[in-house]
Amino acid sequence: MKSLGSIRRSFAPWSDPAAKPYIVFENVTKRFGDFTAVNDLSLSIFEREFFALLGASGCGKSTLLRMLAGFDEPTSGRILLDGQDLRGIPPYKRPVNMMFQSYALFPHMTVENNIAFGLKQEGMAKADIEKRVADMLKLVKLEQFAKRKPHQLSGGQRQRVALARSVAKRPKVLLLDEPLGALDKKLREETQFELMDLQQELGLTFVVVTHDQEEAMTMADRIAILDKGEVMQVATPTEVYEAPASRFVAGFVGNVNMFEGKVASRDAGSARISGGNGLTIKTENAGDASAGSDVVFAIRPEKIKVSSKKPADAEANVAEGEIYDIAYLGDMTVYHVRLADGQVVKASSLNAVRISEDPLSWNDRAWISFRPDAGVVLTR
């Protein structure tokens, strides 16, 4: 397999065996009554990393964040921050700050006083506080709103006040609980980039909780995908998308087509998988699948080509079917192609030209094709 690295910078301490992790979750379990929110979870986060905890609601991602902030204590296991065990340290003594999902701005205080709140607790000198608050307001571009109360601001402005308040103390780690959840789509996309710039500028470690995979993919250096309190995979966005560790991850992040089958033969990295539908798939990404085992072949829709004529490429995997559904999304078109055995395959193609020379319509005969390196074999 070709290497799938981090897209951003040459920042990859997780692949350096000498690098010491900054935050370590060690066999952490958290139970509420008889509900297990986090189950024997271990995780390492590195300094200056932008780390995302991604999962559906109830997967334990917020509980992890709250345990890091000190609002909940693990039932068992330990959490280390910069080598120090955090157990028993109350939230107001931890060198981490959190940006709350609801923002939790103090409604009876002005923007200025909200941002200054943490600094006053530290007993910082008045002149220093004023300077820091001014810096923060400038950073989030809210200089002219210093004297306003939170209810006089728009949702986006409130979000920025919450951000300014949580970074004002220069915490070692900033925790963000669904930081963009309350914003509309356009604003969310803008703010994603602002957050990334901010993280670069301040050089902080960010741990963000989100259920939005796009958000996690855009911002994070690495993503931990959680399900039922367990880690499914920790990897860079590229790896998570192109080399998912399991069916769950493949299905959770983005769209995917899955073919059930048996490994008919394999040598080195490549294998042939024969499906129950009589189709045989050649793949170069066989992973650790042994010959004869039941596996799933997963392939992303944009890796599949749809054409009205049988492709000439002898290397490619080819199957014939019928166009079952077409969704035109503007930038791309998604085709649902029904194969002979009834399985519907999703294939998306970028609309790089305005008018297609080979237009496909409902019920047309069509061929799908993909290269042997386009998909992956999943054993779990």
Added chain:
Amino acid sequence: MTDTAIAASSATEYAGRSGFARALNAFVSRLVIIVPYLWLLFFFLVPFIIVFKISLSQTAIAMPPYIPVLGFGEGLSGFWAQLKQLSIDNYLWLTEDALYFNAYVSSVVIAGISTILTLLVGYPIAYGMARAPATLRPTLLMLVILPFWTSFLIRVYAWIGILKPEGLLNQFLLATGIIDQPLIILNTHTAIFIGIVYSYLPFMILPLYSALEKMDFSLIEAAQDLGCPPISAFWKITFPLSIPGVVAGCLLVFIPAVGEFVIPDLLGGSQTLMIGKTLWNEFFANRDWPVSSAVAVILLLLLVIPIMIFQHAQARAQEQGR
């Protein structure tokens, strides 16, 4: 009829109907506003005017026991002559006898202390209720309201049985050996404080609860996250945000407590000076309706004016906040 004509006619019909509906709606909504005003007019303003008029009359051995009794029996000129008999003598009398002034001051002091005590007792209860699991809250609320199901008078009487020298409290304390002489609580100010705190506690708890329950608990977490220990977070976040509830609760306790009669009469003994008792004495013992009316009017002004000033200030502060 052509299609356009039909469309046009139905459009006018529609507009007409909606015009009528709108007028009806406006009328109904005005009616809804009128109802509370009518209520205030008939059950507050009219009785107040009657009391105010009596306070300007003179005592008489008659039925009703004051003169003049206003009426048009002798025509408009007779009515005018009757009006001329009204005077502010009774108000002047209130300033001459120190009893009234002392009773007002003592009432305000007793009500003030009781209000503070009620706040101190009620705040932790309301806080606990607001932080209780959501499923438990209706039950807790019910428990707070439950005493209202028994007559107020009976509940105050019951305190006599508890507080008197040979009462339940003393028996318990003597039996457990905490004291060896019965405590004298009944017929003291302490008994009045106990009575007022007990009787008015729900009026303090309910507004406090509603203010605290609305508060987002993540604000406290945010404060702690920013380095604020829990007690400090209470004073910087929880308490300031609950001030509307504190004010409402204090007014609801203080106002009736100032004019309270039953509690000082039953628990406070004869030496307690409170304006409610003074008023009762003037009215029933002395049968001096005009003076007791003047006492009542002054009491009302004493309570209403500071409250109005306070509310005005609050409304302005709120407007500035917006």
